[in-house]
Amino acid sequence: EIESSLEQLKKLNVLAVGDIIIDIYTFVSPKGRAIKDPILSTGFEHEEKYAGGILAISNHLSSYVNKIKLVSLIGNKNPFSEFIKQSLAKNIELKAFVKKNATTNIKKRYVDYYRNNKLFKVEYINDEPISVALTREIVDFLSKEIKKYDMVIVGDFGHGFINDSIRGVLEEDSRCLSINVQSNSSNM
Numbered sequence: 001e002i003e004s005s006l007e008q009l010k011k012l013n014v015l016a017v018g019d020i021i022i023d024i025y026t027f028v029s030p031k032g033r034a035i036k037d038p039i040l041s042t043g044f045e046h047e048e049k050y051a052g053g054i055l056a057i058s059n060h061l062s063s064y065v066n067k068i069k070l071v072s073l074i075g076n077k078n079p080f081s082e083f084i085k086q087s088l089a090k091n092i093e094l095k096a097f098v099k100k101n102a103t104t105n106i107k108k109r110y111v112d113y114y115r116n117n118k119l120f121k122v123e124y125i126n127d128e129p130i131s132v133a134l135t136r137e138i139v140d141f142l143s144k145e146i147k148k149y150d151m152v153i154v155g156d157f158g159h160g161f162i163n164d165s166i167r168g169v170l171e172e173d174s175r176c177l178s179i180n181v182q183s184n185s186s187n188m
Helices: 004-009 054-061 081-087 132-148 164-173
Strands: 015-018 018-033 040-053 067-075 092-099 106-112 118-124 151-156 177-181
Touching: 004 177, 015 054, 015 132, 018 054, 018 067, 040 054, 040 081, 054 081, 054 151, 067 132, 092 132, 118 132, 132 164
Parallel strands: 015 067, 015 151, 018 106, 067 092, 151 177
Antiparallel strands: 018 040, 106 118
């Protein structure tokens, strides 16, 4: 019965909408307190990069459904376009809108290599509201596309992509709407 239900999911036409996050983990080995400054001195070990946010949600969904259309926002300063394309499963089609004067959202965590404890995080996020023109472009696109989909899945991490106008289209025009909305240190 479970297998049959999972097989039925493959037929769903899914639209995923939300914030792209590039998660970077920089592993360091603590050396001790620096002599000249009251800071922790560390040595670089290695770095790992992951597709987070709506990218991770879409990749998880891709093993259950045949096709996903992903709508998101990238920055024009550091778009991570190649990394994003390489990170997506083959059955995901990306429609990326570009936010000016912004980087694609990056959350860079520094991690103690030996204990695997996170030491601190640096975020590269321009969470200023998107422009009226960009909002109109996204709303126009969603208004034309959204009715083609059986289900809309939203990953809103509070980084300025989903505003009232976009939310309105998602709420009013989706056949089935599923959302993941988070409060975090960036959007409190």
